[in-house]
Amino acid sequence: MRILLFTHYYEPEIGAPQRRWRGLVREFVEHGHEVAVCAPVAHYPHRRADALAVERPPVWRWTDGRHGESVLRVPYVPSSGTLPGQLIDQSVSSLASALAAVTMRRIRPDVLISTTPGLPMPFAASAVASALRIPHIAEVRDAWPDLIADSSLVRRALGGRLPAGAxxxxxxxxxxxxxxxxLRSADALVATTESFAAALRGRDMPPVTVVRNTSDVSAWPPRAARRRVGTDLHILYVGTVGRSQDLESVVRAVADVTGVHLRIVGAGAQWEELRDLASTLTDRIEFFPQTTGAALESHWTWAHTGLVSLADVPSFERTVPSKLVSVMARRVHVTGVVAGEAASIIRTSSGGSVSHPGDAGQLRRLLTALRDDPDSTLVDDRPLTWLRDHASPRAAAAMYLNLLGEVRR
Incomplete structure (x- = not known):
């Protein structure tokens, strides 16, 4: 089978979409399928590709990927870091991918997959699928379009210059x-959570399949023994630092609870703003740039618990952050400032502790309890069992390949 993937985020970039599709592409190729990927010049999380310390491949030329796939890099727009800048970047790259794909009539793909983010991808993919007369699977990784209203996307993008009613x-x-x-023009949809899939099914959509975010449980060794009584609590956050994560609430809670230390490792629109705020509140919060390899592992060795946080937004109750399964796979206790399906997974798997987003008092009480009880951050094998049953990379690839076969019939 010839599979064409439209994605705005692809390795060598670092991030959840990149990890997801690295694993799926590798599995597809190992099963004997041909995979072609259209993606912009690698630049995330930076505003320009030059800031990403990797070899820059040629634009508009197919090259060999790391896993046996073919990769076509299309142009991107250096981002201003603002929401409009990101949307412009995603729109240009989506249009460029569409222009490249419609030239593939002689070696026409058998199926096209688009994945969000970015938001323009399903529109470009729909046009290409129609032009090439091939089925289209639209993957919706987050709760779009619900997040448009929940995150006040228009008001944020236009800076309040549009009348409130409009x-x-x-x-x-x-x-x-x-x-x-x-989405309705697609032949099938893929969601990453059961709750959002149920919401889509109630909106007169094509068939929806759930393919969860995954993590390889065999990649990480067992954790060290329990904390000593009287030692401080170490919390680690790795990932995007933006409004969706509402890390400001966590920073304020940590500042209020003595004996708790927080490290934030990542990048995003609020990184500098949050660092400046923390510096005025406490010296127990440290900020580090996004990193990988041994440097990242040293942070995890330091940590007693991994933070997973989302803002108090209704659509986030149908979202399961990919970092949740990553922390669980590392055999690290999860401190989840989440609600809905993500909170249910933490409780069901005995993977950690939960505080409801927006409840500052509850979060302070949770941090105090974790600090005072060294055994509270120990986890057993139950989170790994949950991952093997629900979020195995091989099982996810098998579900995807089964869906690809169905839409071709």
Whole structure:
């Protein structure tokens, strides 16, 4: 089978979408399928590709990927770091991918997969699938378009320059309707959570399959023994530092609870703002740039618990951050400031402790309890069992390949 993938995020970049598709592409190729990937010049999480310390491949030329796939790099727009800048970047790359794909009539793919983020991808993929007369699977990794209204996307993008009524209409009605129309044009949808899949099924959509975010449980050794009584609690956050994570609430809670230390390792729109805030509150919060390899492992060796945090937004109750399964696979206790399905997974798997987003008092009490009880951050094999049953990389690839076979019939 010839599989074409449209994605805005692909290795050698670092991040959840990149890890997901690295694993899936590798599995597809190992099963004997041909995979072609259209992606912009690697630049995430930076604003320019030059800031990513990797070899820059040629644009508009197919090259060999690391896993036996073919990769076509298309142009990107250096981002201003703002939401409009990101959308412009994603739109240009989506259009470029579409232009490249419609030239593939002579070696036509058998199926096209698009994945969000970025938001314009399903629109570009829908046009290409129609032009090439091939089935299209639209993967929706987050709870889009629900997040358009929940995150006040229009008001944030335009800086309040649009009248409130018009912005609300765009966020709650017009833009979701357009996005839903793109999803309805697909032959099948993929969601990463059961709760969001159920929401999509209630909206007159094509068939929805759940393929969860995954992590390899065999990649990480057992953790060290329990903390000593009286030692401070070490919390580690690795990932995007933006409004969606609401790390400001965690920073303020840590500042209020003595004996708790927080490290934030990552990048994002609020990194500098959050670092400046923390510096005025406490010296127990440290910030580090995004990293990998031995440097990242040293942070995890330091940590007693891994933080997974989302803002108090309704659509996030149908979201399971990919970092949750990553922390569980590392056999690290999870401190989850989450609700809905993510909170349910932590409780069901006995993977950690949960505080409801937006409840500052509950979070302070949780941090105090974790600090005072060294045994509270110990985890057994139950989170690994949950991952093997629900989030195995091989099982995810098998589900995807079964879906690809169905849409071709």
């Amino acid at each position: 912005a609300q209409w765009l966020e709650s009605s017009a833009l979701p309707a357009v996005f839903h129309s793109a």
